Amino acid sequence: xxxxxxxxxxxxxxxxxxxxxxxxxxxxxxxxxxxxxxxxxxxxxxxxxxxxxxxxxxxxxxxxxxxxxxxxxxxxxxxxxxxxxxxxxxxxxxxxxxxxxxxxxxxxxxxxxxxxxxxxxxxxxxxxxxxxxxxxxxxxxxxxxxxxxxxxxxxxxxxxxxxxxxxxxxxxxxxxxxxxxxxxxxxxxxxxxxxxxxxxxxxxxxxxxxxxxxxx
Numbered sequence: 001x002x003x004x005x006x007x008x009x010x011x012x013x014x015x016x017x018x019x020x021x022x023x024x025x026x027x028x029x030x031x032x033x034x035x036x037x038x039x040x041x042x043x044x045x046x047x048x049x050x051x052x053x054x055x056x057x058x059x060x061x062x063x064x065x066x067x068x069x070x071x072x073x074x075x076x077x078x079x080x081x082x083x084x085x086x087x088x089x090x091x092x093x094x095x096x097x098x099x100x101x102x103x104x105x106x107x108x109x110x111x112x113x114x115x116x117x118x119x120x121x122x123x124x125x126x127x128x129x130x131x132x133x134x135x136x137x138x139x140x141x142x143x144x145x146x147x148x149x150x151x152x153x154x155x156x157x158x159x160x161x162x163x164x165x166x167x168x169x170x171x172x173x174x175x176x177x178x179x180x181x182x183x184x185x186x187x188x189x190x191x192x193x194x195x196x197x198x199x200x201x202x203x204x205x206x207x208x209x210x211x212x213x214x215x216x
Contacts, residue, residue: 018084020053020077028150028203029059035200035208036117036148037064044114047140048072049101049133050121054082054093061092068092070113072099101132107139114142119150122185123167126176130185134192137211147194147211150202153182160205182207190214 033056040046043066048057051071061069069092071082079096086093099106102125116137122130137147152163159179167179186196189211198210 018080020081022053022055028206029056031203032056032119032150032208033059033063035202036060036150039146039148039198039210040064040067040115041144042066044068045111046070046115046117047110047113049099049116049118049136050074050125051082051096052078052119054078054085054096056119057082057093058085058089061089065090065092068094070094070097072097074098074100101136102126102128103132106132107136110136110140112142113140114145116141116145116147117150118147121151122149123151123170123179124177127180130180130188134188134194134211137194138192141213143213145212146197147189149185149209149211150206152179152206153185153209154179155182163205182209185209 037060040060046060046067046069048069048071051057051073054071057069057071061067069089071079071086071093073079073082073096076098079098082093082096086095097110099110118133122133134147141147152160152166154163154167163179170177170179189196193213194211195214196209197212198208200208200210202208
């Protein structure tokens with residue numbers, strides 16, 4: 001996340017003024033909106049990490065007008081795009097924050113939230129990004145809050161061949177990247193007091209994972 005030479009996305013994006021349009025967001029925002037909105041409590045304050053274009057945020061608050069959604073991204077063009085899409089959100093999307101989860105105590109200026117959401121980040125970032133994400137979640141989430149992660153994962157022999165091929169492609173781009181073993185993510189969650197509460201199959205061999213605080 002802190003490598004300024006890395007691409008901000010693995011796809012070409014269309015631009016209309018400040019608004020960026022992501023082909024992958026257009027494909028997956030419907031299924032994500034349905035699955036994630038069913039798992040967010042009424043009136044939830046949501047912090048999205050690595051929001052990208054901001055299209056997912058707009059889709060969620062349009063579907064769930066009770067939500068208050070704060071996007072974030074270390075990339076200024078992505079933040080500008082999220083703020084531009086927020087013009088259609090009737091005040092339910094807050095200004096995008098400049099957050100880099102690889103930075104030390106990145107959460108220090110962020111208000112507590114009821115839920116956090118992060119899509120398609122930890123496989124195109126160093127492992128330190130996943131570590132920072134969970135460290136911040138431990139600081140920011142309310143006691144009953146949850147961290148929701150979307151993306152591809154490796155699950156041993158059950159790993160989809162397409163995810164294995166994607167992992168190899170990512171490692172060719174940057175050896176620090178890769179489709180993460182789900183067991184490694186679960187172990188990292190445990191280091192920060194979280195347990196995986198739910199695993200939901202999503203289209204194209206992706207998963208929606210929900211992590212909550214473990215029983216003390």
